[in-house]
Amino acid sequence: MEKNLEFIGEQLKKLTAIPSPSSYTEKAAEYLMETLKEMGYEPELSNKGNVLVTIGGEGNPLVLASHIDTLGAMVRSIKDNGRLRPTTLGGHQWRTADGENCTVHTRDGRVYTGVVLNTEPSAHVADEKVEQTEENMEILLDENVENKEDIDALGIQVGDIIAMDPRTVITESGYIKSRFLDDKLSAAILLGLAKAVKDEGITLHRKVSLLFTVYEEVGHGGSYVPADTAEMISVDMGCVGADLGCTERMVSICAKDSGGPYNYNLITALVNTAKAHGLDFAIDVYPHYGSDVEATLRAGYDIRHGLIGPGVYASHNYERSHMDGVKNTYELVKAYVTE
Known part of the structure; x- marks a missing residue:
């Protein structure tokens, strides 16, 4: 796990070093395409600029989405x-x-x-x-x-x-400080999952695709997904602040945000998975939040939807998280797609 976390930290630094405000994401997408090809995958670049890659498995297609566009x-x-x-x-x-x-x-x-x-x-x-x-x-x-x-x-x-300037720093104590942890931290986590599937020969119990979107910050990043998608989870940032249970060292599972409630059964499944693996998590309601998967629903897709992410403090600011939050998020996603 330590090697996986180190890889995720390295990817975060590389991703935040590439300027990619919404609409100016070509170089960040090129980096993802090259990195995924080096892992042995066959990623696709959409007309819009999203990067999609299937990392394995068959049946009951699941899309894990993060975004690489920033404020x-x-x-x-x-x-x-x-x-x-x-x-x-x-x-x-x-x-x-x-x-x-x-x-x-x-x-x-x-x-x-x-x-x-x-x-x-x-x-x-x-x-x-x-x-x-x-x-x-x-x-x-x-x-x-x-x-x-x-x-x-x-x-x-x-x-x-x-x-x-992102000013990305990972301290010896595991704290991660940077602009644009929303959502390059979770993009790095999904790259870590893709690498682990190849390196460790992980068997996926369903078809799993990763979607890296480029217009999330302006509301329509996830408006187009593969037609066979049955379920989609936005792997974004977990909110930390007043009236919320999540900390920077936890994975947050969102029950409801400004777009309304997430799929009850999917959230329950994620909670049960987190409990079964002894993960440090919180179920939270975000008052001022919208995710890629809500854009997918508004586009008319018939899917179950969810939202999770590592706890991030001071969102849309100079943000802070922790490698423990990364680990809990990574372990939740990995367990959900392998069991």
């Missing part, structure tokens, strides 16, 4: 002073990004570094603190620019992608 921003306009006005991609919270380093990606492949700041960030200058709302935020490039013409000369345009 981020896009250039909305170029200011007269040479700074960039952003617009949000996904549920990005600007107050959590004030002072964060970032990169700007142009359509011709150029990359520029910069920093996210509000329009008056200096405590020694401002009479009053500026509210950290989108209209008060701007990107300062690490370039000598003073006007729109200077920005034009760099090749930066409206619609270019702004990606925040």
Whole structure:
């Protein structure tokens, strides 16, 4: 198990190092395609950009879904002073990004570094603190620019992608700190499962496919799945916070979120599996959450649906989890597909 956890940690670092705000996910998808092929699988890349791979088994098809798109921003306009006005991609919270380093990606492949700041960030200058709302935020490039013409000369345009620095760290005590653990941590867990199936010769008791989606943060990542899908589980992040039982060291099993209740029998089966294996888990209700599998249901698929994930604290912020939460999530998924 230690080797599996080490592999998952390595994959997390590699995935978070690839900027992939919603719509700008091609390089992350290419990385998944290459990695899965190296394992001996035959992944497929959809027109939309999702990556699908069947890892074994027959009958009663199950899809395990995670997403590789992240929060981020896009250039909305170029200011007269040479700074960039952003617009949000996904549920990005600007107050959590004030002072964060970032990169700007142009359509011709150029990359520029910069920093996210509000329009008056200096405590020694401002009479009053500026509210950290989108209209008060701007990107300062690490370039000598003073006007729109200077920005034009760099090749930066409206619609270019702004990606925040993930700052991924795994401590000796097992804590995982990074932006975009939602949901690159669970994507790494599913890669760990795929590797274990090959390396350990694990027998799957049903057809199991992994789906890595690229538009989850904007609501339609899982809107298309294989036609034979009978059951689908979003392996995303488990929420940690007030009125919730999950911690960063547990696997969370979601009973209900903003989209309503998850399939009662499937949630019961996951709970029974977690109990049978002595896993540290919680059943929780997330008040402000939506998952890929809900997009699948809204698209008209007749499936049983569920949602699980390692506990993640400070979601849509600089997030934190723990390798124990990774282990509990991995063991739950593995047990569910092998027994």
